[in-house]
Amino acid sequence: MKIAVILFPGTNCELETKQALEACGMSADIFRWNLNPEKLEDYDGYVLPGGWSYEDRIRAGVIASKDSIMKKIKEEAKKGKAVLGICNGAQILVESGLIPGLKDEVEIALAPNNKGYLCTWVHIKNNGKNAFNAELKENEVIPLPIAHGEGRFVTQNKNLIDELIKKKQIVFSYCDEKGIIKEEYPINPNGATYNLAGICNEEGNILAMMPHPERATWNRQLPGFEGKSFEENLSLAPASKIFLSIKKYIEENKNARD
Amino acid sequence: MQEIEMFVGLKIPDTTAITTFHTLEKMGYENIAKVSRENYYKFEIEGNEDDFNKKIVKVDILVNANKNNFTLLNKGEKIKDASDENVKQINILVQNIDDDSAGIMYTLKQRLGFNEIKKMEKGILWKIFIKDAGNKKTVNEAEEITNNLLINRHYQKYKIV
Numbered sequence: 095m096k097i098a099v100i101l102f103p104g105t106n107c108e109l110e111t112k113q114a115l116e117a118c119g120m121s122a123d124i125f126r127w128n129l130n131p132e133k134l135e136d137y138d139g140y141v142l143p144g145g146w147s148y149e150d151r152i153r154a155g156v157i158a159s160k161d162s163i164m165k166k167i168k169e170e171a172k173k174g175k176a177v178l179g180i181c182n183g184a185q186i187l188v189e190s191g192l193i194p195g196l197k198d199e200v201e202i203a204l205a206p207n208n209k210g211y212l213c214t215w216v217h218i219k220n221n222g223k224n225a226f227n228a229e230l231k232e233n234e235v236i237p238l239p240i241a242h243g244e245g246r247f248v249t250q251n252k253n254l255i256d257e258l259i260k261k262k263q264i265v266f267s268y269c270d271e272k273g274i275i276k277e278e279y280p281i282n283p284n285g286a287t288y289n290l291a292g293i294c295n296e297e298g299n300i301l302a303m304m305p306h307p308e309r310a311t312w313n314r315q316l317p318g319f320e321g322k323s324f325e326e327n328l329s330l331a332p333a334s335k336i337f338l339s340i341k342k343y344i345e346e347n348k349n350a351r352d
Numbered sequence: 353m354q355e356i357e358m359f360v361g362l363k364i365p366d367t368t369a370i371t372t373f374h375t376l377e378k379m380g381y382e383n384i385a386k387v388s389r390e391n392y393y394k395f396e397i398e399g400n401e402d403d404f405n406k407k408i409v410k411v412d413i414l415v416n417a418n419k420n421n422f423t424l425l426n427k428g429e430k431i432k433d434a435s436d437e438n439v440k441q442i443n444i445l446v447q448n449i450d451d452d453s454a455g456i457m458y459t460l461k462q463r464l465g466f467n468e469i470k471k472m473e474k475g476i477l478w479k480i481f482i483k484d485a486g487n488k489k490t491v492n493e494a495e496e497i498t499n500n501l502l503i504n505r506h507y508q509k510y511k512i513v
Contacts, residue, residue, distance in 0.1 A: 205450075206448070
């Protein structure tokens with residue numbers, strides 16, 4: 095099982111993303127944007143990691159979204175392969191129209207945060223069933239860090255949020271540590287509409303999420319790790335279940351195809 | 353109330369404008385001659401325009417003399433048009449739908465004493481130079497480029513100026 099971690103100029107989370115995928119039982123290659131996109135066919139899934147692709151020129155994610163590699167990822171996603179965009183990767187998926195993907199156009203934005211650049215820990219709650227949360231319990235709350243200046247999901251389409259709810263495309267919502275969803279800061283850190291932290295496409299195989307699961311894959315990465323045992327700190331943290339869910343999804347899909 | 357518009361460009365190469373130009377080429381817009389970009393500020397002030405203009409360009413927050421150049425326009429004055437018989441210049445002002453100038457205005461008023469500012473706006477002025485194919489067609493093409501690349505309509509707006 096092989097995952098391509100896509101590297102654009104300015105991506106900076108590729109190594110920890112590769113390590114997180116490997117810790118969860120997948121092999122991962124860092125795939126540069128200027129390689130032959132046809133080679134992407136050899137992979138079972140794709141992760142667009144965080145960073146500042148093309149230095150966030152014009153606005154975060156938009157230049158990378160026009161790159162020819164994204165056309166190929168779009169084609170592979172149509173076959174049902176898993177595509178995860180984390181932070182800047184989420185911005186690229188939104189700007190490419192893959193998320194939420196209900197129409198062939200950009201339907202939503204990741205606008206500048208209400209309170210500027212944020213680098214802090216948040217909690218998110220899991221909803222629905224898709225390629226990214228099969229290993230999470232219904233409504234499970236997980237701690238994750240965020241680090242972004244443009245992460246506020248907003249839309250001018252008045253019916254979009256209702257459609258996302260109806261089609262179970264809201265995968266992660268910002269909440270407090272008990273799972274209670276409140277609109278106020280810092281529970282909803284960036285002012286996102288409907289506390290949106292992660293949205294998938296209708297088919298459930300593409301996810302754009304602003305928090306960083308690769309920075310919360312092991313317990314030693316979580317706040318309060320000092321008080322835990324060495325063994326506990328070496329073990330996987332709740333956010334790893336996002337990567338484990340991708341593995342499960344790929345295995346099940348492969349079995350179904352075979 | 354006086355209205356002053358300020359356009360702040362770069363003396364050094366503008367990598368964002370260059371990347372935008374190359375991205376447009378990749379997107380199939382082959383008749384773009386050049387793209388440039390300036391930060392845009394609009395002030396409504398109570399007081400003397402000349403005094404304000406002299407002071408505002410010396411504030412490092414908006415203009416760094418080592419790397420920026422600037423133009424000030426008083427009400428009714430127009431942006432310089434570099435169009436010629438072959439190339440048409442289209443100016444597009446992109447702004448956020450939600451007012452995002454409060455932070456700068458606070459700094460200017462509270463920290464730097466610009467109490468004459470009563471209102472301000474900010475944005476990015478894009479100048480797209482299109483190899484001319486008739487006036488209407490170039491405007492349409494500039495609007496298409498704006499919608500496809502320069503703005504995300506879910507949080508930004510634009511106007512041709």
